[in-house]
Amino acid sequence: MAKLLLSNICKVYPSRDKQPSIFKRLFTKDKSKLKKPEDFVAVKNFNLEIEDGEFVVFVGPSGCGKSTTLRMIAGLEDITAGELYMDDVLLNNVDPMNRDMAMVFQSYALYPHLTAYDNIAFGLKIRKIEDTVTDKDGNTKTIKRHHTKAEIDEKVQWAAEILGIKELLGRKPSEMSGGQCQRVALGRAIVRGPKVFLLDEPLSNLDAKLRTSMRSEIVKLHQRLGTTFIYVTHDQIEAMTMGTKIVVMKDGVIQQVDKPTDLFLYPNNIFVAGFIGTPQMNFFDVVLKGDSSKVNLTLEDGETLALDAKKMRKINPEYLDNEEHNCVLGVRAEHLKIADKGINAVLSIFEILGTTTHLFMHLENQEKEFIVATDESRAWVHGDKFKLFFDEEKIHLFDKESGLSILEGAKK
Amino acid sequence: MLVSALIIFAVFLLIFGLVVFFDVRKAKKHNQKYHFGRAVTAFLLLLPATLFAFFFVLLPILYSLGYGFTDYYLTKPNATEFVGFDNFKAAFEEIAEGGDLAKAIKNTAIFVVVVVPLQIGLALLLALFCNNKNRGTVIFKVCFFAPVTVSLAVTAYLWKEILTGSETGLMNQFLALFGIPAQDFLRNDDTAMLWIVVASAWQGCGFQMLIFLSALTGIRKELYEAARMDGCNAFQRFLRVTLPGLKPTLVYIVITVFIGACRIMVQPYLMINVYADRNITISYYMYEQVFTSYRVGYSSAVAFLMTIFIGTITLIQRKFLGEKKR
Ligand SMILES: Nc1ncnc2c1ncn2[C@@H]1O[C@H](COP(=O)(O)OP(=O)(O)O)[C@@H](O)[C@H]1O
Ligand SMILES: [Mg+2]
Numbered sequence: 001m002a003k004l005l006l007s008n009i010c011k012v013y014p015s016r017d018k019q020p021s022i023f024k025r026l027f028t029k030d031k032s033k034l035k036k037p038e039d040f041v042a043v044k045n046f047n048l049e050i051e052d053g054e055f056v057v058f059v060g061p062s063g064c065g066k067s068t069t070l071r072m073i074a075g076l077e078d079i080t081a082g083e084l085y086m087d088d089v090l091l092n093n094v095d096p097m098n099r100d101m102a103m104v105f106q107s108y109a110l111y112p113h114l115t116a117y118d119n120i121a122f123g124l125k126i127r128k129i130e131d132t133v134t135d136k137d138g139n140t141k142t143i144k145r146h147h148t149k150a151e152i153d154e155k156v157q158w159a160a161e162i163l164g165i166k167e168l169l170g171r172k173p174s175e176m177s178g179g180q181c182q183r184v185a186l187g188r189a190i191v192r193g194p195k196v197f198l199l200d201e202p203l204s205n206l207d208a209k210l211r212t213s214m215r216s217e218i219v220k221l222h223q224r225l226g227t228t229f230i231y232v233t234h235d236q237i238e239a240m241t242m243g244t245k246i247v248v249m250k251d252g253v254i255q256q257v258d259k260p261t262d263l264f265l266y267p268n269n270i271f272v273a274g275f276i277g278t279p280q281m282n283f284f285d286v287v288l289k290g291d292s293s294k295v296n297l298t299l300e301d302g303e304t305l306a307l308d309a310k311k312m313r314k315i316n317p318e319y320l321d322n323e324e325h326n327c328v329l330g331v332r333a334e335h336l337k338i339a340d341k342g343i344n345a346v347l348s349i350f351e352i353l354g355t356t357t358h359l360f361m362h363l364e365n366q367e368k369e370f371i372v373a374t375d376e377s378r379a380w381v382h383g384d385k386f387k388l389f390f391d392e393e394k395i396h397l398f399d400k401e402s403g404l405s406i407l408e409g410a411k412k
Numbered sequence: 413m414l415v416s417a418l419i420i421f422a423v424f425l426l427i428f429g430l431v432v433f434f435d436v437r438k439a440k441k442h443n444q445k446y447h448f449g450r451a452v453t454a455f456l457l458l459l460p461a462t463l464f465a466f467f468f469v470l471l472p473i474l475y476s477l478g479y480g481f482t483d484y485y486l487t488k489p490n491a492t493e494f495v496g497f498d499n500f501k502a503a504f505e506e507i508a509e510g511g512d513l514a515k516a517i518k519n520t521a522i523f524v525v526v527v528v529p530l531q532i533g534l535a536l537l538l539a540l541f542c543n544n545k546n547r548g549t550v551i552f553k554v555c556f557f558a559p560v561t562v563s564l565a566v567t568a569y570l571w572k573e574i575l576t577g578s579e580t581g582l583m584n585q586f587l588a589l590f591g592i593p594a595q596d597f598l599r600n601d602d603t604a605m606l607w608i609v610v611a612s613a614w615q616g617c618g619f620q621m622l623i624f625l626s627a628l629t630g631i632r633k634e635l636y637e638a639a640r641m642d643g644c645n646a647f648q649r650f651l652r653v654t655l656p657g658l659k660p661t662l663v664y665i666v667i668t669v670f671i672g673a674c675r676i677m678v679q680p681y682l683m684i685n686v687y688a689d690r691n692i693t694i695s696y697y698m699y700e701q702v703f704t705s706y707r708v709g710y711s712s713a714v715a716f717l718m719t720i721f722i723g724t725i726t727l728i729q730r731k732f733l734g735e736k737k738r
């Protein structure tokens with residue numbers, strides 16, 4: 001059992017810039033001109049509860065603090081502020097070796113001088129286990145001892161069996177492919193039976209095909225072991241396909257924590273809406289004006305979408321006061337339909353991807369492009385004009401200033 | 413000289429011709445085209461370095477070996493005659509009788525056995541100490557490396573002054589603080605070699621430290637992190653990540669330091685200044701044989717024996733320390 005609680009966790013890296021030299025400090029009259037190196041806040045007020053056995057994915061663009069958070073959980077990085085608990089035990093100052101977690105690195109980090117077998121067995125050889133023995137007087141006592149060779153062999157073979165790397169056990173890392181190395185690295189992690197698995201972009205160094213197959217293998221591994229997994233990736237597809245709980249991050253701040261479907265259907269803000277889903281959600285600047293029954297959205301080219309508020313997700317009543325509000329309309333490519341009437345759009349380019357075709361369009365007299373996904377196959381011609389229907393049930397609305405969704409979220 | 417140059421050039425041509433010949437055969441066997449133009453380019457590129465090596469390395473070695481079979485006497489070069497294995501016999505007799513050569517071998521052996529682990533251990537410790545990104549460490553690196561840049565003669569003289577027997581010597585003044593009477597470190601048969609070891613380890617270790625440092629930066633950070641997650645404490649990480657990572661470097665360093673140590677001569681010669689039982693080493697002995705006794709032939713024979721000995725040990729070291737090839 002391992003429940004993790006991250007409470008207000010922050011990470012501040014001291015600046016790598018140099019302090020102004022002592023001479024500069026002495027001889028500059030205007031002290032305000034001396035630039036003090038500024039500390040860098042990599043993770044800010046991170047709050048998260050992770051239940052036992054969950055598959056949590058941290059996802060976000062590169063540099064948003066995912067690895068830093070994971071490494072703080074592992075103990076490889078100090079926690080600047082906040083608390084980390086595992087089963088109500090404060091972990092902040094516990095050494096990584098005593099946290100009972102295992103980590104898989106993006107670069108595999110296999111010991112290059114050891115064979116796959118020894119790499120997997122490494123942690124078992126290092127750690128001692130508790131064992132109860134009965135001495136000849138019949139007293140039982142608990143001792144700490146190393147694993148025996150047979151015990152180690154049994155566990156290594158078990159891990160190798162699960163990961164399908166039995167025939168690779170005699171090889172050194174330099175004699176294996178990336179995918180094989182990553183399997184060995186997974187083996188090294190599972191063999192110890194840790195309470196939590198931490199995986200930092202474990203598939204990023206693999207080619208696309210292998211990535212897809214390893215993805216499902218890791219999910220299977222999770223189902224089989226039932227242990228808590230914390231998985232870091234910058235790839236939203238990986239996140240959506242693997243996670244049971246997804247944590248979207250940006251600039252060190254959590255944007256949204258949700259199930260994959262809810263993240264897709266009910267994004268909290270523009271960032272999440274744009275980050276999750278391919279092709280990226282289309283955004284239009286609109287002016288919203290309406291009441292509880294009828295909502296008008298005026299697009300930049302002056303056209304107006306008249307929507308039935310009853311059909312839409314519930315809008316925050318503050319915006320339904322018949323005043324004008326600057327908003328952002330978000331709609332996914334597959335929820336824009338070519339129809340007989342609606343908003344006028346011009347086709348600029350198209351990409352045929354088998355059954356689906358992506359049409360890159362723009363509003364008349366506007367330059368900003370958006371994408372329409374359609375299953376129709378016809379002879380598309382550059383410059384053709386269309387009318388577009390916006391699916392009321394599927395549209396998203398955000399406040400332009402704060403970027404937050406003004407629609408009601410998922411029912412929980 | 414001209415004759416030997418021509419002979420060498422002929423030998424070089426012959427070797428090169430053989431290489432080309434076998435390459436052509438191999439290419440034919442694999443149905444590949446052989447590019448003679450490339451062979452000519454390779455030949456021209458190899459020529460300068462090869463000639464240099466022949467004239468300044470191989471030729472002296474061959475000459476020296478040749479002298480080993482003559483009674484070449486420094487002041488009478490024209491009376492030189494071929495004497496067969498007499499010089500080698502003389503050398504072995506000298507060793508058997510416990511003469512100067514035997515003492516030299518014993519001193520050199522003691523020096524090598526102590527200085528190799530000491531110098532390498534010291535270099536490794538210093539490298540570990542300097543291997544962090546704190547800005548202050550650059551000062552230490554400079555300090556530790558500085559002796560390498562100073563001439564051997566200068567440092568030998570420096571140590572001689574530090575260890576001088578009078579009460580004004582630096583070391584004796586220091587010992588006086590603890591009430592220890594003045595010692596004559598370098599005239600004492602028991603301690604002279606020890607201080608020679610200290611002086612040369614101190615002088616040399618900065619260079620190996622630098623090599624270790626660059627090897628340390630080559631060990632990936634994640635390996636240490638993986639080891640921490642696997643439950644290793646600092647010492648276990650050193651043992652299981654650092655040392656294996658340094659192994660190829662270590663092999664190189666052991667071999668080079670060993671060879672350098674076998675040739676020790678400057679410190680015993682300059683720090684003690686007399687040819688005595690406590691400080692003769694093999695190189696020092698050979699030097700004396702040539703420039704005091706003028707026995708070039710005999711000295712060449714000893715040099716040849718020493719070369720064979722060092723070569724053998726080096727091969728053994730490589731076999732035991734080197735990577736096992738699969
Ligand atoms: N040791 C460090 N010192 C200073 N800044 C760091 C350090 N490690 C990471 N950072 C910064 O912290 C931010 C978050 O990094 P990281 O957690 O690695 O991002 P990612 O989400 O891509 O894994 C980045 O902007 C990075 O530059
Ligand atoms: Mg990262």
